[in-house]
Amino acid sequence: MTKRALILVLLIVLAPATLGLSKVVEKIAIIVNNRATTLLDLKKIYNARSSALFQKYTGDELKKQIKNLKKQVIEEKLEELLLLEKANQEGISITDEQINSFIQQLMKENNFKTEAQLENALMQSTGMTLAEFKKNQKTQNTARTVINQLVVRKIQVDDSELRAYYAQHQNDYETPFSYSLQEIVMFFNGQNRDRVLATMKECRARIAAHKLGFAEAVQKYSEAGSKDYNGEMQNIKKGDLNKKLEKAALALKPQELSPVIEIPGSFHIVRLTKVNKPQPRPFEEVKEDIRRKIREPQIDAAIKKFIAELKGSYYVRVDVKPEDL
Numbered sequence: 341m342t343k344r345a346l347i348l349v350l351l352i353v354l355a356p357a358t359l360g361l362s363k364v365v366e367k368i369a370i371i372v373n374n375r376a377t378t379l380l381d382l383k384k385i386y387n388a389r390s391s392a393l394f395q396k397y398t399g400d401e402l403k404k405q406i407k408n409l410k411k412q413v414i415e416e417k418l419e420e421l422l423l424l425e426k427a428n429q430e431g432i433s434i435t436d437e438q439i440n441s442f443i444q445q446l447m448k449e450n451n452f453k454t455e456a457q458l459e460n461a462l463m464q465s466t467g468m469t470l471a472e473f474k475k476n477q478k479t480q481n482t483a484r485t486v487i488n489q490l491v492v493r494k495i496q497v498d499d500s501e502l503r504a505y506y507a508q509h510q511n512d513y514e515t516p517f518s519y520s521l522q523e524i525v526m527f528f529n530g531q532n533r534d535r536v537l538a539t540m541k542e543c544r545a546r547i548a549a550h551k552l553g554f555a556e557a558v559q560k561y562s563e564a565g566s567k568d569y570n571g572e573m574q575n576i577k578k579g580d581l582n583k584k585l586e587k588a589a590l591a592l593k594p595q596e597l598s599p600v601i602e603i604p605g606s607f608h609i610v611r612l613t614k615v616n617k618p619q620p621r622p623f624e625e626v627k628e629d630i631r632r633k634i635r636e637p638q639i640d641a642a643i644k645k646f647i648a649e650l651k652g653s654y655y656v657r658v659d660v661k662p663e664d665l
Contacts, residue, residue: 393406411662413665458470495635514619521611
């Protein structure tokens with residue numbers, strides 16, 4: 341995990357109370373059976389995550405993003421309490437050893453030699469102590485483990501379904517169209533345009549009459565950097581080349597020579613050398629991509645159903661509205 345990744349991890353954990361939050365009463369906001377979270381807890385999460393929105397958005401879009409975030413914070417905290425209650429019932433837990441192993445890996449990836457250095461970084465980024473960070477990670481990992489064990493693992497897609505999808509969507513799993521060419525380029529300005537054009541026409545005529553090979557012409561006439569590679573440009577994707585040059589190149593048959601093409605500041609002669617038409621990628625190469633594509637909506641639907649079932653099974657009370665945050 342990079343330092344940037346560490347920051348991303350820290351952004352989703354609980355940040356400390358600001359000066360304004362220190363006056364907030366410890367009001368119970370959400371209850372699931374015997375578990376509860378306070379309004380202050382929710383405000384901490386909201387404040388930690390809203391700072392990025394204020395940097396990215398303004399005006400009506402900022403208001404919209406803030407409104408959505410407030411709803412999301414409440415929903416996610418409710419889901420977390422539901423999953424922790426389910427974890428307790430199912431005997432699912434994350435050990436201190438697992439969290440300590442995660443901390444050691446985090447230190448290694450961010451070049452922290454001691455836990456004190458990590459804690460200093462945590463305090464500067466979020467105001468959290470290392471103990472608070474560990475507790476938060478344990479909670480989040482427990483909730484994720486419940487989802488993985490009781491929902492995600494149960495959703496499997498066999499090869500016959502994968503192959504059927506592959507057959508029906510083969511156009512989505514093709515190699516991209518590309519082409520290769522050789523070019524001769526000469527640059528001009530307002531004073532020498534006609535002279536350079538005459539030279540390029542002479543060059544083309546000599547190539548067309550087989551008095552000069554294309555590679556020889558490149559070395560004799562071309563002024564572009566591609567001269568070092570015999571004028572070759574390999575595996576060009578559509579849209580990568582100047583539109584006028586691309587249109588002229590793709591109008592040619594392989595090995596056919598273009599007329600002299602003018603674009604601002606330069607004249608070009610191109611020869612199409614190869615066209616790579618889209619080809620189906622092997623099934624084994626794309627199998628896992630297809631599996632993810634099929635499973636992800638199934639997993640999303642299964643998680644929503646699972647959470648809804650938990651809400652119906654436990655005592656749930658939500659005494660907070662988005663505008664309270």
